[in-house]
Amino acid sequence: MATTNKIFIQINDERIELTGEAKEEFIAEREKMKEERLLLEAEYKAKQDARESAIKKLADIAGLTKEELASIL
């Protein structure tokens, strides 16, 4: 997908504007990194939600108060 925004990268002290194929490759790589990050965050959140849900179920069985539950979450 072609884009019109300018992309600058830096190598040591040299600031370089990416154009053409190099620019598109950089943007694609960046998108891939971002997707990977969002996937990891979603995975982490799902794990955290599952953990909290399990703790709440255990708290119900054990008859813990809200305060006691908060202290272990």
Next chain:
Amino acid sequence: MATTTPNYGWTVPTSTDLVKDGATAIETLGDAIDASMNTALGTKKAGMILLNTTSFSGVASTAVNSVFSATYQNYKIVFTLTSATADTTIKAKLRSGVTDNSASFYNFAMPGLTNGGSAANESSSPSSGGFLVTYSDSTALNFSSASIDLYKPFLAVITTGTIVMTNSSFSNVLRANAGGWWHEVASSFDGINFISDSGNITGEVSIYGYNK
């Protein structure tokens, strides 16, 4: 009459001393400095050598090329941001020459907390996206920073790292993470590239070599 310097007490001549005693005075001063330096450093060479400081402004990535070599085995990297134009994650990829290593060899495990006390752990099994360096939001008060120790990047062995970072995270929440990096294939690298996954970043990175 000779006097002494204020910090280390090195003997130095004063303006009224005889010129004919100058050579001896220089020898005495030189020996005193030599002894103090050797005591302070514990060796004839400094423990840590600044190899490169790169300031960057309004860029999507900033690479430091040709910085790892056979001269040093391990390195300290200090990475700081002063601004970002978008909420972004900064990742680091090892590189050889001008080419990033983008294979799925990057692993990291970095337990963390927010300033509100919530868990903010970060981890990645082998991925191509690089090592997590820090997060940043787009506010003006940007304080994202990372202190990294990188082990044996130039040797053709597995490269590992340890990192402590503070994140100016999205919605102005402080997140702090500390943990480890692991590049799981033995390769030699001579540089590192810091890549923002959104917008542009401004800041500075310094790389030091550890003497041994």
